[in-house]
Amino acid sequence: MFSDLPLLSLVIWLPILGGILVLAAGSRNALEARVLSLLIAVVTFGISLPLLFNFNTTTAAMQFTELHPWISTWSINYHLGVDGISMPLILLTTFTTVLVIIAGWDVVKSKTAQYMASFLIMEGLMNGVFASVDAALFYVFWEAMLIPMFLIIGVWGGPRRIYATIKFFLYTFFGSVFMLVALIWLYLQSGSFSILDFQTMKIGMEPQIYLFLAFLIAFAVKVPMWPVHTWLPDAHVEAPTGGSVVLAAIMLKMGTYGFLRFSLPITPDASHQLSWLIILLSLIAVVYIGFVAIVQQDMKKLIAYSSISHMGFVTLGLFLAWAIMTNTGSTQGVALGIEGAMVQMISHGFVSGAMFLSVGVLYDRMHSRLIKDYGGVAHAMPLFTGFMVLFAMANAGLPGTSGFVGEFMVILAAFKGNFWYAFLAGTTLILGASYTLWMVKRVFYGEVANPQVAALKDINAREFVILGLLALMVLGLGLWPAPLLDIMRPTVNHLVQHIAVSKL
């Protein structure tokens, strides 16, 4: 019954138009704005479910496609479609938005309608990024996203929000403009803005290197990779809880999604030649940023650094391909790295979202994010502590949680490439455990630090629902990742075959 509906257009435009509706209708009455936003977010999530159930897991081709001419002068089309890479990310987006709306329910008191509307519009734009098959359309969504995020951090953020949000905007804007030049160059060569045409066209080595670097700047900033990661701790710390969740759970994935959609298939030879660079940067992120995370005093900052470290795993998994091919002489095992990276993307979406929401729960009560202000929270909030420990374990990569699956697959793939890659990547198991569990120990266990902590109330029903849903996802993906892998497999296999062939 859903097959004849333009599902992708709906998951893009319903939240955007809904956001405008919330602005128009809910400006006077905050409760109205909340209810309306939740309704729109839930309906959008509902509409995105058929994407999962009707997904054809036997093909790598784009599904649910829509194609309409848009700007004929440049042959830009309104071309949408999803494959095994993008479909799970759209579901992650629609799911996370519902949680974010609930999380902001009675916490956001000023300009509630604008807050809710910003997140709904963000949701539509993010879905647009993942669903675009046309490069110009992709770029429009990619950049347009900056506007609501700029406002979210700047209006509802912490004390240094203005510095953080301008830094965030300028960093990401700077990265993206090079991608724009690269996309226009590709258009002039191929005569079309279709990403699929970019992927199949032949490109010489020198242009490939330039294109790869242009894409690298754009995506490295977004991931973010060391050393262009410095906007992230600022943005995360200053953003309101919902903003941090969306940033960590979805926006960071856009960088790695970009690598999968653009860098690897469009410039495979340059990716081959420069894969050492990405692997190097990824390992620095995993190890060095892991150490940086240990010494953080601020919980949000700690999670922000842990995000960078975990995203290093994703980029590592994506670019291990050639090391494995040279070492083993076959493409077997390459898919393992890429699949691992993709599982890690989804898992990190849940885990980091959950961690930020948990910090939000504490912050709403104590208005402090500093570890030293807490201690012995477990005495006052036993239920919440249970959730937090679970998410911390997942963040540390404990088997049985979603965090384990992706990291394990990437480390396994790294062994096929080079022992030292695997060795360095493996340190995350120690580092991740140290910074996460040490934070949990200091915040939740030990003596009750002060009277405010003793007076804390445990989570209410609203918070229980959010954290419970996330806990389900974290455990579900950890114990039974097979459905996700099945969805990804054809696309990943196709990608592996594609990048194994030179485009020169």
Added chain:
Amino acid sequence: MNIPMPDFMPALPEMFLLGMTCVILLLDLFLTERSRVVTYLLAQSTLLGALLLTIMLYDNSRTLTFSDTFVLDPMGSVLKGAIYIATFFVFLYSKGYLRARNMFKGEFYILGLFGVLGMNVLVSAHSLITVYLGLELLSLSMYAMVALQRDSVVASEAAMKYFVLGAMASAMLLYGMSMLYGMTGSLDLTHINQVTAAVGSGQQVVLAFALVFIIVGVAFKLGAVPFHMWLPDVYHGAPTAVTLYLSTAPKLAAFAMMMRLLVDGLGGLHAEWQGILVLLAVASLALGNLVAIAQSNIKRMLAYSAISHIGFLLLGVLSGTAAGYAASMFYAITYVVMTLGGFGMVVLMSRAGFEADRIEDFKGLNERSPWFAFMMLILMFSMTGVPPLLGFWAKLAVIEALLGAGGLTWLAVVAVIFSVVGAFYYLRVVKTMYFDKADAGAAAIESTLELRVMLSANGLAVLALGIYPGTLMALCATALSH
């Protein structure tokens, strides 16, 4: 002696404009202060009538008339249409502003209409004489408009500066034209093009001088660095209503002048003028964007931002391809739409005795008027070049033209880097409106309903044209495919 009758049809809009302006000029003498609105209404209907005539005359061919000194072509018609519409909006936005300052006089409209006539002549020029005639008619009207508020010291200073520097630029241009005439023996642009394209190297020196002087004249009128000095002072010093006029339609005319002189007249020397324009463009992008950061006055900020936009506009022209010219034209129209909104916002915020021209006057606008804060947000992000707003497509068109021209990729990279620099000061305006708290006692917006409605239409047009830019782009592309 038998003088053949020229074909008057192609110049019908201009003749209509001239006739109507003279009628308004006479009629205005007999109007009392209270019925001044008649002048306003007549001026607006003149613009609409001229628009109608221009649309009627539009077709995809090129017609020369008046001994080949006047040309009617699609590029000219599209630009004229844009000029009328822009001026219509200027008159509409400024009505309340002028009333509040006791400047609601016939002169503003009559000078404005004469300026439009000058722009039209410039746009349709096909000989050096017509170019100069149009330019002077436009410039003299503008000098007088800046000086309209004669008791204001700032405005008089701005007018004086503008007049002296403008006269010098006109002299430079005229000097260049005279050398060109001396060399080619003709004032006709097509003929000049044939001669200069085929000229031997022995005469290159004169030609180089002529070229440089002409470019100086054009660059001054556009406000490209290093001939930009007048621009911030004039934009700042002139009453906002006049700034609104100066900063919009005349830029379209200046673009047309550049196209007529450099492309129609000196197209054969493209390789020579490309190098000069590269310097002007990069300098404009750099200086405009960097100096705008330091401004606390929004009119000055927009003036420097205008300089940087001119840099972008030059990039399209210097690529020397039809796609590049179309991109520049698209950029010029986009720039006018955005600037109308930008200065329109300043007019909207001002009231009697309060100019609202400091950036901090926009503090907390989101709390005072969320709708107009949103309109300004759209305009600022559009000027930054963030999709899906119109300004993004203009930048995309120019970058595409640069990459398509070959060998200019580095310029595209320079341009995008400076647009990131530019993002900072546009963001600061958004920051002021959304993140800062309004000062206690900041008044609500008082303005006429028509201003509110049309300014909203202006802002929404930036969004709507950004979501669907295809038609406007196709219009520019067809206009320049001849």
